[in-house]
Amino acid sequence: MSTADETMQAIPHVAKQQRARVLLGMALGDKVFALATQVAAYLVLLVLAGIILSLIVGAWPAMKAFGFEFLITRRWAPQLEPEPVLGALAPIYGTLVSSFIAMLIAVPFGLGIAIFLTELCPHRLRKPVRLAIELLAGIPSIIYGMWGFFVLGPFLANYIEPSLVAAFANIPVLNSIFSGEMVSNLSLFNASLILAIMILPFITAIAVDVFSTVPPVLKEAAYGIGCTTWEVVNNVVLPFTRVGVVGGVMLALGRALGETMAVTFIIGNSFKISGSIFAPSTTISAAIASEFAESSGLHQSALILLGLLLFVLTFFVLATARFMLMRLEKRAGA
Secondary structure: OOOHHHHHHHHHHHHHHHHHHHHHHHHHHHHHHHHHHHHHHHHHHHHHHHHHHHHHHHHHHHHHOOOOHHHHOHHHHHOOOOOOOOOOHHHHHHHHHHHHHHHHHHHHHHHHHHHHHHHHHOOOHHHHHHHHHHHHHOOHHHHHHHHHHHHHHHHHHHHHHHHHHHHHHOOOOOOHHHHOOOOOOOOOOHHHHHHHHHHHHHHHHHHHHHHHOOOHHHHHHHHHHOOOOHHHHHHHHHHHHHHHHHHHHHHHHHHHHHHHHHHHHHHHHOOOOOOOOOOOOOOOOHHHHHHHOOOOOOHHHHHHHHHHHHHHHHHHHHHHHHHHHHHHHHHHOO
């Protein structure tokens, strides 16, 4: 056999070896990639478990000292002798009420802005308006707090809140909620309004994105049979995107529950429960931020327990949101 024939026979063998080496390298790369992603996923769970464990360890002295009464006690007196009296009811109340008021304001405005941008806004204005809305999300929370303290708070106390007090003065129940005795620059309502402004970009941005996924043919068909813009939005856009809208709203709620610096600036940090939303109050995150540096012993443990309660509350909100999304997806699939 000639040298040329031997060379021709060796070429397939060399090609097979090269192909085997390439396949081996690809398989090894896949294994390394799979292992890296698995480690990353387990690392997240490990960090989460570490946070929970550290909170429980730090809060354990307060749990033993106060027990369940910690959740229903309104008084917060860390300097009381011989033993401090510490209760979480006022921070829990402030957290829930401020978040509720913020969502009550931000959700209609956010969805309304999203509908305007996707359905009614002229094309040349859509990008500038959307960019302005998204820029609100990039402003640091401390800037919101300073603006609320120096500008928004005095404006509300001097002009808006007296008008609301006068408007509801003769209406039972509402005259207590909008009581004029507690009008102040620092109040639960002012903090709620700041929260609403802060979470508005999240709701709007997510709603715009999900509204943009609606197939144009569905809207065109609705317009073709004579539907108005409201009917198209109500019967086509919102049902098609409800899963994404609910997810965006719950994401904004999680942000509102945990916001710290802006709320600390303007809520008043008062551990009292008042029927008026114009009265000073506090939240869990504001209480921790304002007192943790000077705390020690049982006082510090109680603040850590407040953090654990906030963690549980946020987890419950996210779990509820996930359950709602699963129900909506299942219903849509049916």
